[in-house]
Amino acid sequence: MSKTNPPSPSDDENTANCPRCGAALPADSPRGLCPRCLMAEAMIPTEDAESTSRPEPPAIEEVQAAFPQLEILELVGAGGMGVVYKAKQTSLNRIVALKLLAPHRTHETGFSERFTREAQALAALNHPNIVTVHDFGKAGDFYFLLMEFVDGVNLRQAIRAERFTPEQALAIVPPICEALQYAHDRGIVHRDIKPENLLLDKEGRVKVADFGIARILEREEPEEELSANPGTDPGLTGQTALGTPHYMAPEQAEHPEQVDHRADIYSLGAVFYELLTGELPDGRLRPPSSSVKIDVRLDEIVLKALADSPELRWQTATDLRTQVETIASTAPPPLTDVPPPAKAPESRATAPDQRHRGNGALWVAIGLAVPGVPLLLLGLIFGFLLTREPNWHPSVREAFISFAIWIGAALFCGGSLISFAAWLRRRSPRARKMSAMVGVSLLVSIAFVLIYTLVVAAAKWTHQTRDEAVRASQAAATNRAEARKRLLLDEISRIRQTLAQEDDESIRIQLEARLAELNLQLLTSESEIREDESERPSRDKINH
């Protein structure tokens, strides 16, 4: 090591020397370390990707020469892991992505075997959310992977272009979880989940790229860029943010060889955290909801994914997905006075049940409300008809009304109430739309019942008054006829008495004729009364 020693401040024989520059250590050396060497250390430029870890991408012509079966179109990306070209596979006439692994790593011993082993495992991955590996091998000096070309941007570019809304973040995480679970089930750990490796195609689908590449390129010393300043926004450091260890699980940094699938869950948690808050999880984690307005239930989910110890994280990607989807499908609790969510394991156990219960209530509600509507309508229509047609037997009428209207109304109201209650408990956009309809139908049903009650009451009232009037006039007519009959009877009895005492033949004949006439009238009157009593046809004109 070249050195120009400082004018050594102390030449005491008992002072130690700096192991690096050999100069005597001054007594005031910070922590017994040579200040000169410390300062020298501090002045070493932090290796950035351009200078060391990232080689110059090979020229297109050079690559073209190595891949005659492809038409190399353009360089689409370069990272610490290698470079990616957009290319056309002429035989199949399809666009593919050609990834050339960073050459300075491929010279390491055992690389070839590792590459073959891992690439075969990768090629077996066939999932809509994983970038498919078509082919791999060595061409010229290049170790390459031929992959599905995803026409779109990576998540890093998307984040830079536009801040994600929590809803978008919630939508993006479940498919990544599916992809991870699929790979984890096959024993493949991604090991380098970060926004740069999550691609979004033009249809908005997410695809995970570079599965296991980190393992292929595994080195003794990770080459990642480490930003020690928590305030540093990696987005601002441009290309150097590649492979930033902020996405790396703690155990991955310390025991890279012992990493299991839960390291991916941590990394995804870090991506999720960044999507929600715009910041990287660093040092002491603040719950995301403390800096952005999001569902507080997300805090628990994200922080659990970011637990230092793998045992405390979500144990599978599916667990995480279920949690995220639960939140995505249900509405956030009211913003004020929200009781903190239950402890993680508990809620994890109960959340899916709640979801099912919620659906169950919805189905019960629909089952009740749907037959309620036609019944109610039927009842109303018949109710109207029946009030107008008096010839129905009253008990049939009652049965009809009580069955159709009251049962219908009860079903409908019950259904509406249950779904309304369900709505109060769950508030996702979908459920909100649904419950808006339910709310309207609830109002309508209540209005129906009210209107019906009013109509029936009104009909009853008009009936009553009409009947009363009829009965009164009937009674009056009957009274008149009876009064007349009594008069007739009186006269008949008087004539009979006179007839019994009368001797004069001519008068008797007259009286008998009168009697016959009266009897006739009496008969008419009696028939009239009978008629009146049975019904009430035109009776006014009889008694003139």
Added chain:
Amino acid sequence: MSSSDTPEPKPVAAASRTRFATTCWTQVLSAKGESEESREALAELCEHYYEPVLAYLRRSGEDHRGEARDIAHDFFADLLEGHRLDRLERDQGRFRSYLLGALKHFLSHRRARMAAEKRGGKASSFSLNETGVEFREGKALEDDHQLPPDSWFDRQWAVTLLDRALLALEDECRTSGKHAQFELLSPWLTGEAEHGDQAELAEKLGVSPGAVKSLVHRLRRRFRSAVQSEVERTISDRGDLDAEMAALFAVLGGGQLPEKHS
């Protein structure tokens, strides 16, 4: 300044650092000590760089009756009362230069006063000890015969700054629960060899030997960044960072930078 007579180390690529922490010295300059925050910032800076002032006083012969500490107190009290801030120029780039200039100014006034037998009886005392900052007493007494006071001040400054950076790094490790790691790994900050067996270290840390390298690598990066932030707190223009670090390196002995480790 001493940097002129030692070879300039090659400058650090400034583009690799992007940081937006408000530097303390910038705060002081922007308000010229008139706002509460700027006064607090100045007080904080003075606390941190008490040691170089003391070292300067001792080196320049002001300590004959053991009164260097009193003079330092008076100086800081005077400084913090704001008497010297109105003379601040906006382009007064480095706190280190400013502090030394102010100190010399203060001393010459003091000497003049003493010569005229005038006692400035109203100096209020400002206790730096209230803040709980520990001063490493006595260390600055070492080696009293080499560097002139100005360079000695700068050297002491550099050592203080490095010490502060290490403290910050240690704090950082402690908050992330890796204090033991820091204790074991910090000797590696200045070199590879003669610090014990790597395998042994790996065993102590409970990690693989490969991971030790990686941990050391990370610690070095963090340390660089800690030093840089510390320097940035004392300069107003981030463009001066490299120059300031070069100056400090020069006063510590300078020379060639070591090879990169990785």
